[in-house]
Amino acid sequence: MSAVMITRKVRKWERLPGKNTFCCDGRVMMARQKGVFYLTMFLIMGTCSLFFAFECPYLAVHLSPAIPVFAVLLFLFVMAMLLRTSFSDPGVLPRALPEEAAFIEMEIEAANGNVPAGQRPPPRIRNVQINNQIVKLKYCYTCKIFRPPRASHCSICDNCVDRFDHHCPWVGNCVGKRNYRYFYLFTLSLSLLTIYIFAFDIVHVVMRSVDKGFLNTLQETPGTVLEVLVCFFTLWSVVGLTGFHTYLISLNQTTNEDIKGSWSGKNRVQNPYSHKNIIKNCCEVLCGPAYPSVLDRRGLMPEDSSSALTSFAPSSTSIPAPQTTKTTAPLIPNEHTPDDAKPNIAASAEKTSSHKAKSPPPKEEQPPLPTVPPLASPETDAETSISKDKMY
């Protein structure tokens, strides 16, 4: 006799570790702090509204109606890119499930051999050779994986992000593999929009002043002053940022790598990911394939007694909301400071049935793993999951 259970369908995003906020039932994914993002939206929408209200009627009549039309298109593109950058999954790598984490621990221990008591175990690093360059893959103690090349752990979102660029508070999200091109297009289009509004503000003031005098003009269109101020300060920051990212793209580097000086040329270290051709680098970054999200936010959590296979549901891309990022904000450091390896993990890992290639444990049975490991495990703590193994 089993009790009838009425279970609510739980989607995987509700159980994802990390410090993200989700909206629209998992379709939208952002960082926790969104205050600066709202400021970005306010500044862009506010300035553009003033432009449409004060300048556009005059310019449409006296110059050309194409001016406001183009401004609208540009504004919509900017907002689309902003929202796309802010709401999409930047390329978060899901944390390792307990079995995988234990497997990696076993491999690490096999590689380290016997560490004398009292001595710190060597740092967990894997070396891979990419394009005749040795690249070090670091182990992430939070996600319990060896980070792929170019991935980094964002301490604000508490996730490992693939091709991590930086965490942008203006956008309220990390910038990584999946949303870098939207971020770049946002800065580029915002630069154009800012220059456009600034230029036509000046034109408008000049044209009107010729007729009515400078002071009268300012009295009739007070919004102009505000717009010019905002545009002036925005110009310096956003245009500079666009230039900086154009430089990075042409070299196929990330902001993270640039800050750390990973490929600065010291010790003959060169960027192994660059095609050594500016056009090719730009094409790869901006026109490369659209990578899918590997998070599967909207998939349903499997029930405990269901089969191990859940259907693969490609996680939906975020609503293409416009994204505006003013990237003048100080770049947030992303390096995750490693904790010391917990000895408990090593001890309990031996008890699991994860096998080791080299030396199978001389002991008797290994307790079988729980039959149905949850796929997107809510438990990031390998210790608690492993200790829950039951003997059958």
Added chain:
Amino acid sequence: MAETHSLQDFQRPAVSSKVFIQRDYSSGTICKFQTKFPSELESRLDKQQFEETIQTLNNLYAEAEKLGGSSYLEGCLACLTAYTVFLCMETHYEKVLKKIARYIRDQNEKIYAPRGLLLTDPIERGLRVVEITIFEDRNIGSAR
């Protein structure tokens, strides 16, 4: 208790262990898995068979991530529409992922399930590993 009871009812074989095929980064950041044959599978599977599976997967992922005329075209067109076109259209990568899911299902049915193994689609592991679950072999009477 209820869980154990239903487990026996369904006669599902217990999981003996899992092997994780890691990514091969020697060609860069493209999705590629190591073709080294794990020793845990020696008793269950041909080395050839395994290598063929992984190689096919690698080829499929390479096809998905290929930088070429078609991917550039897709990117440019999408940009012109402010990426709204992806609301109605599937990206090339997603199409290939469906192919990969079909391929893995096929392989499981034809080759891996009869040998008491199960391939897990790497997308469910964040494209980090190919997880192969080894089930207890009750027929032969010895586990592991």
